[in-house]
Amino acid sequence: MTDPRSLLRWLLAAVLALSLGAVGGAQPRQPGSPAATPATVEPPIDLKDPANIEAGREMFNVTCTHYCHGRGARGGGIRGPSLRNRGLDNVYIYNRITEGRPPMPAFRDIYTPEQIWKLVAYVQSLND
Secondary structure (H helix, E strand, O other), rough: OOOHHHHHHHHHHHHHHOOOOOOOOOOOOOOOOOOOOOOOOOOOOOOOOHHHHHHHHHHHHHHHHHHOOOHHHOOOOOOOOOHHHHHHEOHHHHHHHHHHHEEEOOOOOOOOHHHHHHHHHHHOOOOO
């Protein structure tokens, strides 16, 4: 059973992310819109662009640090592992963020595909 306080923290982070919809330069997807699965292996943005990495970091700090992956994605959250120096594939990260997998929720109804790619850019920047 999930701790009610932890669930409340996650819900508050999700609501904050929705209310900040413009973070990262795009509006949140509308619920019920088509899945945001990438059609190609090539991301539509430059994953090395500092502006994309920073936008991804800002979104990560809103939705991913408190309960899950910890500050700076170093782990230490209740359930999320460290994301530093993992060498994960871009499409894997994109799909995991989009679709989720317990205990990680899906973010397809919170972030647009472009915003999710910016999260990928941030996660990949942690490999340097």
